[in-house]
Amino acid sequence: xxxxxxxxxxxxxxxxxxxxxxxxxxxxxxxxxxxxxxxxxxxxxxxxxxxxxxxxxxxxxxxxxxxxxxxxxxxxxx
Amino acid sequence: xxxxxxxxxxxxxxxxxxxxxxxxxxxxxxxxxxxxxxxxxxxxxxxxxxxxxxxxxxxxxxxxxxxxxxxxxxxxxxxxxxxxxxxxxxxxxxxxxxxxxxxxxxxxxxxxxxxxxxxxxxxxxxxxxxxxxxxxxxxxxxxxxxxxxxxxxxxxxxxxxxxxxxxxxxxxxxxxxxxxxxxxxxxxxxxxxxxxxxxxxxxxxxxxxxxxxxxxxxxxxxxxxxxxxxxxxxxxxxxxxxxxxxxxxxxxxxxxxxxxxxxxxxxxxxxxxxxxxxxxxxxxxxxxxxxxxxxxxxxxxxxxxxxxxxxxxxxxxxxxxxxxxxxxxxxxxxxxxxxxxxxxxxxxxxxxxxxxxxxxxxxxxxxxxxxxxxxxxxxxxxxxxxxxxxxxxxxxxxxxxxxxxxxxxxxxxxxxxxxxxxxxxxxxxxxxxxxxxxxxxxxxxxxxxxxxxxxxxxxxxxxxxxxxxxxxxxxxxxxxxxxxxxxxxxxxxxxxxxxxxxxxxxxxxxxxxxxxxxxxxxxxxxxxxxxxxxxxxxxxxxxxxxxxxxxxxxxxxxxxxxxxxxxxxxxxxxxxxxxxxxxxxxxxxxxxxxxxxxxxxxxxxxxxxxxxxxxxxxxxxxxxxxxxxxxxxxxxxxxxxxxxxxxxxxxxxxxxxxxxxxxxxxxxxxxxxxxxxxxxxxxxxxxxxxxxxxxxxxxxxxxxxxxxxxxxxxxxx
Numbered sequence: 132x133x134x135x136x137x138x139x140x141x142x143x144x145x146x147x148x149x150x151x152x153x154x155x156x157x158x159x160x161x162x163x164x165x166x167x168x169x170x171x172x173x174x175x176x177x178x179x180x181x182x183x184x185x186x187x188x189x190x191x192x193x194x195x196x197x198x199x200x201x202x203x204x205x206x207x208x209x
Numbered sequence: 210x211x212x213x214x215x216x217x218x219x220x221x222x223x224x225x226x227x228x229x230x231x232x233x234x235x236x237x238x239x240x241x242x243x244x245x246x247x248x249x250x251x252x253x254x255x256x257x258x259x260x261x262x263x264x265x266x267x268x269x270x271x272x273x274x275x276x277x278x279x280x281x282x283x284x285x286x287x288x289x290x291x292x293x294x295x296x297x298x299x300x301x302x303x304x305x306x307x308x309x310x311x312x313x314x315x316x317x318x319x320x321x322x323x324x325x326x327x328x329x330x331x332x333x334x335x336x337x338x339x340x341x342x343x344x345x346x347x348x349x350x351x352x353x354x355x356x357x358x359x360x361x362x363x364x365x366x367x368x369x370x371x372x373x374x375x376x377x378x379x380x381x382x383x384x385x386x387x388x389x390x391x392x393x394x395x396x397x398x399x400x401x402x403x404x405x406x407x408x409x410x411x412x413x414x415x416x417x418x419x420x421x422x423x424x425x426x427x428x429x430x431x432x433x434x435x436x437x438x439x440x441x442x443x444x445x446x447x448x449x450x451x452x453x454x455x456x457x458x459x460x461x462x463x464x465x466x467x468x469x470x471x472x473x474x475x476x477x478x479x480x481x482x483x484x485x486x487x488x489x490x491x492x493x494x495x496x497x498x499x500x501x502x503x504x505x506x507x508x509x510x511x512x513x514x515x516x517x518x519x520x521x522x523x524x525x526x527x528x529x530x531x532x533x534x535x536x537x538x539x540x541x542x543x544x545x546x547x548x549x550x551x552x553x554x555x556x557x558x559x560x561x562x563x564x565x566x567x568x569x570x571x572x573x574x575x576x577x578x579x580x581x582x583x584x585x586x587x588x589x590x591x592x593x594x595x596x597x598x599x600x601x602x603x604x605x606x607x608x609x610x611x612x613x614x615x616x617x618x619x620x621x622x623x624x625x626x627x628x629x630x631x632x633x634x635x636x637x638x639x640x641x642x643x644x645x646x647x648x649x650x651x652x653x654x655x656x657x658x659x660x661x662x663x664x665x666x667x668x669x670x671x672x673x674x675x676x677x678x679x680x681x682x683x684x685x686x687x688x689x690x691x692x693x694x695x696x697x698x699x700x701x702x703x704x705x706x707x708x709x710x711x712x713x714x715x716x717x718x719x720x721x722x723x724x725x726x727x728x729x730x731x732x733x734x735x736x737x738x739x740x741x742x743x744x745x746x747x748x749x750x751x752x753x754x755x756x757x758x759x760x761x762x763x764x765x766x767x768x769x770x771x772x773x774x775x776x777x778x779x780x781x782x783x784x785x786x787x788x789x790x791x792x793x794x795x796x797x798x799x800x801x802x803x804x805x806x807x808x809x810x811x812x813x814x815x816x817x818x819x820x821x822x823x824x825x826x827x828x829x830x831x832x833x834x835x836x837x838x839x840x841x842x843x844x845x846x847x848x849x850x851x852x853x854x855x856x857x858x859x860x861x862x863x864x865x866x867x868x869x870x871x872x873x874x875x876x877x878x879x880x881x882x883x884x885x886x887x888x889x890x891x892x893x894x895x896x897x898x899x900x901x902x903x904x905x906x907x908x909x910x911x912x913x914x915x916x917x918x919x920x921x922x923x924x925x926x
Contacts, residue, residue, distance in 0.1 A: 151463070156276060160708045162466035163272040165306050170470070175495065179504045180600035183609075183707055189305040190334075192495070192711040194596050196603075199706060 135207060137172075137184070137200035145173035146205040153202035165189050166203060213254075213263045214373050215290065219283060219314065220298030221307050222269030223712040225326040229298060229356040230266040231720060233366075257366045265292065271306070273313040275419075275426035278634075284426075287319055288410040293373035295321040296365065301331040301338045301353070302713070304482060305473055312469040315347070315381050318412040322368050323351040330713070334492055335485035343481045348381040357718060386468040390421065390461060393449045397442055406438045407431060420446045421461040494589075494713040502593055511594060518581040519621050522574060529573035537562055537569070556749055561742065569734070575655045576730045578624055582617060583725040587717035592709070599707060605689040606696025608705055610636055611645040617729070619652035620685065626650050626887040628729040630894055638705035644692045646891060647903055650883035651688040653681055655733070656832035660878050663836055667857030668871040684879055691910075699902075740886050744830040748838065751801040752823070757794060765791045801826070815877065815915035816870035816923075825877065831884045869922035873915040881911035 134149040148170050151161055165188055166172075175185040175192055183194045220226040234253025251266045267286055268279035275281055287295065297314055299307040314321055325340050344351040350368050354361035385391055397417035401408065407416050407430060419427035420442045431439035449461055457464070500506055541562050548554040585591045591613060599609030611633075618629030629649045636642040653661065661680055662673075669676045696702075756762065765787070772783050796802045797819070805822035812822050824838040840856050860866045882904040883891070892900035 154460075157706045157708075159272075159274060159276060159462070160706045162463060163274070163309060164708055164710070165309070165470060167463075167467045167470045169467075176499070176502065178502065178597050178600060179507045180597075182600045183596060185498075185502070185596070185711060187495075189303070190336075191303045191306060191713075192498075194599075194707065194709050194711055196599070196707045199708060 132206045134204040137174075137186070137195075137203040137205050138197050140174045140205060140207070142174050142176050144207060145171065146207040147171050149204040149206050151203055153199070157199060157202065161199070161203070164193055166193075172205065213261045214294070214370065215263050215265070215292045216294045216296060216369060216373065217265045217267055217286060217290075217292040218296050218298060219267045219287070219310065220269060220324075221271055221300065221303075221310060223710065224269070224298045224300040224303075224307055225356040226269055226298045227266060228718065228721065229296075229324065229326070229354070229362070230264065231718075231724065232356055232359055232362060234264055258370060260370060262366075262370075265290070270310060272310060273317070274422070275424050281426065284317075287314075287317060293320065294369045295319045296324050296369055297321050298324045298326050298356075301325050301328045302334055302336060304331075304336075304338065304477065305470070306710075308473045308476070309469060311347070312384060312472065315349070315384070316418055317415050318381070320372050320375060321349055322365065322372050323347070323349055324356075324365050325351055325353045326356050328353045329355050337483045337485070339481050339483075342479070343476070346382060346476050346479060346481065384469060384472045386465055389449065389453065390464055390468070393421070393445060394418065397445055400438065400441060404435065404438050406442075407434055417442075418465065421449065422465060423460075423462065492713065497714055498593065498711070501590070502597060507593075507597055511597060514585070514590070515621050518578075518585075521581055522577045522621070522623065526574040526577040533569065533573065552753070555753065556746060561745060572730065572734060574623055574658075575625060575733050576726060578621070578655075579617075579628075579729040580722065580726040582613075582729075583722045584717060586613075587715070587721055587725065589712045589714045592711055595709070596711065602689075603704065605693040606641065606644055606700070606704075607689075607692050608636055608638070608641045608645075609707060609709075611641065611692075614645050614649050615652060615685075615688065618649040619654035619657070621681075623653065623655040623658050625654050625656075625729070625733045626652065626883060627732050627890050629654075630887060630890040631732075633894065636705065638702070640696065640700045640702035641705055643895060643899065644695045644700050646894060647695060647899070647906075648688040648692045650887055650891075650903065650907065651684050651691065651880055653684050653879060654832065656835075656884065657879060659836050660832070661875060663839075663857050664860075664871045664875050667861045668866075668868050680875060680879065683876075687880060740831060744827070744885070745834060748801070748827050748830070748834060751804075752796055752799050752838070754799060757791075757798055761794060761798075765794075796820075796823075814920070815873045815912065816865075816919040817874065817877075817915075818865045821865075821874060825881070828878065829882050829885065831886070832878070835878060869919050869926065872922065873919035876918055877911045877915040879911070880914065881908045883907065 132149075140146070148166060148168050150168055151158060151166060153161055170188060173187040175187045177184050178194075182197045184197060184200055186193050186195060186200075218226050218230055230251070230253060234255050253264050253266070255262050255264065265286060267283040270277075270280045270283050273280050273284045275284070286292070295314065297311055299311060311323065323343070325338060325343070328338065331338055338353075340351040340353045350372065352361055352365040352368055354365050356362070386394065394414070394417045397420060398413040400406070401413040401416050406413075407427075411419075411427075416427060416431075420431075423446070428439070428443070431442065446461070453459055453461055453464060501510055541558050544554060544557050544562070548557070582591075585594070595609035595612050597609075598612050602609055602611055614629045614632040616624065617632050618624050618626045626649050629652070630646055633642050633645045633649070636645060661677060665673055665676045665680070757765070768787055769784065772780060772787060797806070801823045802819065804826065805819035808822045808826075809817075809819050812818075812825075817825065820839070824835045827834040827838045836856070839860075860871075882888070888900045888904060891903055
């Protein structure tokens with residue numbers, strides 16, 4: 132299955148996390164918030180200026196900047 | 210016996226930890242983590258079942274790494290203070306993420322009980338959580354509660370006491386981290402136990418895991434405790450790291466996180482949670498957000514809300530402010546009649562009452578402001594504001610979370626930079642935090658507002674509201690541009706991750722709101738009782754001593770006698786006018802007056818005369834004294850801050866004042882050195898180097914701006 136960067140996903144699309152390519156503090160933050168491979172996410176929406184993005188994950192909503200979402204690859208659900 | 214039993218509350222932000230803490234101890238606390246919480250943990254006391262308990266409310270954290278102050282504080286408290294029971298609050302409607310911290314607590318091996326909070330919210334969302342099943346799988350007691358109402362809390366405390374009384378911690382679930390890691394962990398744990406390495410504070414499992422995670426704090430402690438063992442452990446960890454990178458292209462840290470979540474997911478699959486609805490279902494919060502963070506409506510609603518706060522703060526606080534002012538006036542008259550004329554009376558009235566009264570008179574306005582902010586915070590709306598503003602703030606090198614400190618410092622309708630500076634603690638990146646810290650003093654705090662009102666009322670009376678708004682906008686523009694400047698020069702560096710949870714909208718508890726409001730208002734009041742009182746007295750002294758030289762005093766006295774014996778119709782008015790003139794002369798001769806005159810050659814570039822100078826110098830200490838000092842300087846006797854109109858008229862008629870001077874003065878006052886208390890706060894939050902920078906940079910910048918505006922304005926008119 133091909134994976135796409137989370138930044139490219141549109142509102143309403145969902146998928147499973149394929150991999151997180153972030154290291155250091157960002158990587159840690161992403162992981163401890165539950166952004167680990169195998170987790171289902173859904174794009175809830177974007178801020179009025181298109182950045183950050185609101186992502187539904189594990190019964191709650193996380194917000195991420197686009198340049199942070201860049202580090203996350205997703206297997207899209209068809 | 211009869212020792213206090215120590216307990217600690219640990220949990221995610223927004224899990225209701227502080228609500229529970231308030232319920233248990235009735236102590237003051239913030240209700241939310243986003244933003245504004247200080248990192249110091251709070252302690253409260255209670256009685257239960259005949260036992261005395263001391264409960265520490267640890268900062269809300271998602272994990273126990275060593276990378277934020279909150280986590281270090283929480284972790285250190287658990288390992289060093291060793292509370293007898295840890296109550297881990299877990300949000301039942303957000304179980305998966307909340308259990309991540311639980312896993313870390315299990316690794317730390319602390320005696321604990323899980324408080325499964327918000328079971329009502331979970332039910333509403335169609336989720337039923339089986340507390341017994343969770344208990345069985347984790348090996349830790351689980352009690353369902355609703356912290357808001359107190360339901361289940363009695364049972365929780367009973368269990369907590371049982372846990373505390375237990376001599377040895379109960380056997381808890383062990384998480385598997387995969388073959389490779391488990392094997393390495395066993396190996397490391399053997400070494401650690403054998404050499405009793407750091408075992409006085411942390412159990413072997415925790416230490417081993419932290420080595421695999423490359424944890425800064427543990428690494429440092431380890432090297433200090435036993436360099437040989439530390440080196441061995443570090444090498445083992447490095448080996449594993451190389452191995453995982455080669456085979457799986459990941460670091461052990463990632464695997465640890467993955468495995469913890471894997472463990473959590475397996476727990477939930479084993480019947481801990483049953484969902485009635487589709488997991489995709491939009492919750493009420495989400496539906497609200499569709500409107501409130503909508504592309505078009507979102508910003509519009511946000512501006513409306515901010516404007517609403519502005520209105521609420523100003524109009525509703527009017528009555529209490531006037532009432533307070535009357536109280537102080539009454540106090541003044543009592544002293545006036547009770548004491549004989551002289552220095553003591555003068556000091557009490559002009560120094561103490563005018564100075565401190567001016568500040569306290571603003572407390573209602575400040576209180577209403579903080580109450581509004583508390584509502585925005587506790588409902589969760591402020592998180593949305595940060596979310597919507599982040600992109601904009603990033604242009605200036607700041608963070609969406611910088612919004613809060615700005616608003617608290619006076620971004621909307623007055624505030625105070627003291628709690629504003631403290632609110633920057635939530636910003637994790639030192640660079641963004643400093644940039645926010647240094648620019649919040651540019652906001653129009655509650656002390657600057659009366660000056661603005663005075664000068665705008667005098668020189669721009671045709672459109673007061675609009676000009677107030679314009680000057681508020683100017684303060685934002687300057688603050689943001691200054692932040693940009695700092696972040697490009699003295700504070701260069703990368704930005705903090707923005708990864709933030711958007712908490713569900715919640716109805717705040719009144720108790721939480723009041724506690725939240727009072728804490729910040731109290732900081733403001735404390736300032737009045739201490740610094741401003743001292744400054745007011747000092748300023749009074751500087752403006753009184755030394756008195757008029759003999760001849761001048763004599764000539765005034767002669768004039769007075771003349772007026773008193775002559776019985777013209779205007780006798781009283783002339784006497785009053787004489788009185789005022791004399792006061793002005795006395796002021797000119799005082800230390801303050803001489804200093805103001807000394808500064809005149811420079812300050813006249815901006816259009817300021819010696820009287821204005823005195824007021825501005827007073828403002829270095831506390832901005833509140835600017836208006837009262839101006840009043841005295843312009844020989845108004847005791848000027849009433851609220852009824853600054855007559856002073857305004859006087860300024861307007863003074864030959865040294867005109868619109869250009871007014872604008873220059875306004876800009877200077879808005880942007881020059883922060884008041885003394887704020888400077889101390891800045892020093893405490895960072896260093897005296899930065900505090901000094903703040904004083905110097907702000908004053909120079911404000912002066913240059915004032916001069917430019919004055920010169921250009923004068924040239925044009």
